[in-house]
Amino acid sequence: MALYITDDCIACDACLDECPNGAISEGDPIYVIDPDKCTECKGDFDEPQCASVCPSDACQKLIP
Ligand code: SF4
Ligand code: SF4
Known part of the structure; x- marks a missing residue:
């Protein structure tokens, strides 16, 4: 997922x-x-880093 x-x-x-x-x-x-490159930061960080720093809450998880 990305x-x-x-x-x-x-x-x-x-x-x-x-x-x-x-x-x-x-x-x-x-x-x-790029959904082919995004790992949701798994293995690197506990939280998606883009979502953590985004001031406008624009980085969202796709709802399966
Ligand atoms: S920083 Fe955002 S785009 Fe990059 S891998 Fe993490 S969740 Fe995906
Ligand atoms: S507003 Fe846009 S460019 Fe800025 S951190 Fe959020 S997604 Fe990234």
Whole structure:
């Protein structure tokens, strides 16, 4: 599973350097997560780092 970035993204750049897998990139107009690279930070951190730093709660888990 992967996280995705919602329309609430304000393109603040905070999450970009936090991802241990380089899964986040700058999109137009919002940032995007590559679902093939996102591991939900499992094995690296207890919490998804992008969601932890996001000021607008834009990094969300897909509801299966
Ligand atoms: S959950 Fe972790 S691995 Fe996935 S995009 Fe966010 S920081 Fe990167
Ligand atoms: S931290 Fe949140 S608001 Fe900032 S660029 Fe990343 S997803 Fe967008």
